[in-house]
Amino acid sequence: MSDDPRFVGRVLRASTRGFDCGNHSRKIDAQHDFGNYVCAPIANSDAVFAVGLIYKVEVKDDQLISELVLGGELPNAILNDQRNNRIIPVEVKVLNVGYMAYVNGERRCVHSLPPRPPMSLADVLACTEDEIYDFTIAFDFFRIVLQASEVPSDDLIAAAIQRAAEIDPDPDGRYRFLVNCGRRLAQDLSHDVKRLKHILSLIHPSMEA
């Protein structure tokens, strides 16, 4: 198990549309936040990384958990044992929104589905701030999120925007970024005013943590 603080998990299953990865429950931390940017190398390549957004973090149950839930008071030892030593991983679901390709050492970001999915057990890492910055220079990946019916797209795009805004230490820069995102959303959702209003309320600068 990697000790890299960016480590999110290992790929359980994958497609070009997205992938699921798993990690031990005791490793779950900020890098697994909803809306965070993660990346994983695509199959048979060490230069292309699928970039995705975490849209679901799932803690699965098993027979023993079900029985314990129905039982009476739980001793701390059992509780900690179930949390720290469970053999069922926490599943993290990721929607692919693009990929990063390294060409001659230069990172190029593409806002389209990756050519191949990551392989099983590939390491999934949270994107660095540099990677997020580069990836969010343009906003074309909004379209992939907004059109993804299998994800809570409104909340996901808002969380992704807020996450990308956070990395700018300059308040004016953050504000300008949010305005530019809002303007792009206003274009992409010009047909759906109510949805636009909802998302704008979620990314409003007053919502900054």
Added chain:
Amino acid sequence: MTSNPKELANLLNQTRSAPLVEQELGVVVGGSISKGLVVRLNHHTSPESLAVGRYVVVQGDLKRYFCMISDITLESTNPGIQADPPDITDDFLKQVYSGTMAYGKATVTPMLVIDENDQIGPVKSIPSHFTKVTTATQQDVSRVFGEESSTNFFVGSPLELLETQINLDLKRLIERSIGVFGKSGTGKSFLTRLVLAGIIHRGVGQTLIFDMHNDYGWQATSEGAASVKGLKQLFMDKVAVLTLDNDSAVKRNAKIDYVVQIGYHEIEPEDIALLKNAMGFTDTMVDAANTLARLWGKNWVQRALNASAEDVEMISEKTNIHTGTFDGLQRRLQRFLKWHFLSEAVVENSAERILHTIVDEQRSVVLEFGRYGNELGAYMFVANFLTRRIHNAYVDKIEKALGDGSPKPPNLVITIEEAHKFLEPQVARQTTFGVIARELRKYNVTLLVVDQRPSAIDDEVMSQIGTRITALLDNERDIAAVLNGVSGAASLREVLARLETKQQAIIMGHAVPMPVVIKPRTYDEAFYSSLVDARPRAANPVAALSGRPRAQL
């Protein structure tokens, strides 16, 4: 999709670092030559920052289109936003929605084209979709309107480009009749004085001004009640000021060259034909006047005024004039008795003296009406009386010049106020003014008509007015009359109706390459000083360097 989102984002101008302020106004998204180009405004371009009448430039692949904003509209991509508008007191929402879901559009009318060889020409094509639109620069305007010169006279500056000069081509200006139009109080006299000053200063012709309200001669009063110099004070020896009312001139302390008097014996029936509406002369009375003139000769007016019972009986016996008609004619002629500039004996022929001043002395003439300026009948009578004779003399001189090569008389611009009274359809075809307007520069005489009701002027006369200088008009018929025959009239209509009530005018026609809204130059000490120097003011250096020919629409 491009493989490089940075490049694409830059193209779409939607990058993380995209500035909120840009340079251009927007891009062309549609339109036609006849209806103008539709420009979608960029999000940073507030519709409030634009105004109809201002210039923009569309930089096509091969040509630069010089355009005028003719309309501005507000649009939205979704009608739903109109039903439930966002709260734009929230600055974030305002910046998000403005220019995206809610945006502005401007209609711009292409006026001129500058081709790849920097030649200026009329518009015969339009730029392609998504061509950038920017505000016109000082260089653009200077290139189109040229620099001040011996025949180009600086009259004002385009809106928002107050350092730029708009110059009238005076030679072209006086080739055809000129119209100065505008509602009452919009500065028609000021604009007229400016144009006349240019004509006199540059010496492109002489002017004869029938100065109804003593606005042009020695001194005039501006709206702010301050006195401004008249043409005489500005040009002294180049201008002669005449008056019909010496008492008024003395009271106003105006320097007068001489007092005009007209003898009753000089009056011909044609001189009263124009007064049908102003003084109630009927066609029958004018016919009767003709008959009396044949019967009594030159003294027909005095004889008619002093007619005895025997005279009336003789007239009814020897002519076909009905007694009632004669009585009516006599009553109307009796109004002449109040006009003290008419007398039984005059020392000289005023028309000939004015002609001598204009032709031989090469001086312009301002005829002040004094108290008679408030009597439309007197104004029309005198203007018609003198103009008929001067025009006839000009016709003789020009025909003589054509025959024996003698010198032609100088170009003459005759200025009349309340012009529609002279040029209304019922009388325009019969009067000298209608003739002058229609015959263009054939006899070196043109009109400068000053009027607030251009719709009342005969259509044919209006169509012959080469240059129209128009302050605010708000009557639909007047606007239509001024724009009749002007290219791109539909778009100019909006411009014209939205001029400021003061210090704005649109100039269109023969003397400018394209219609232009100007803020006239100030008529003050600086203006006076500029006229003292015989040379034209230093031209715009950019225009001077360009030296490019001017095109005409």
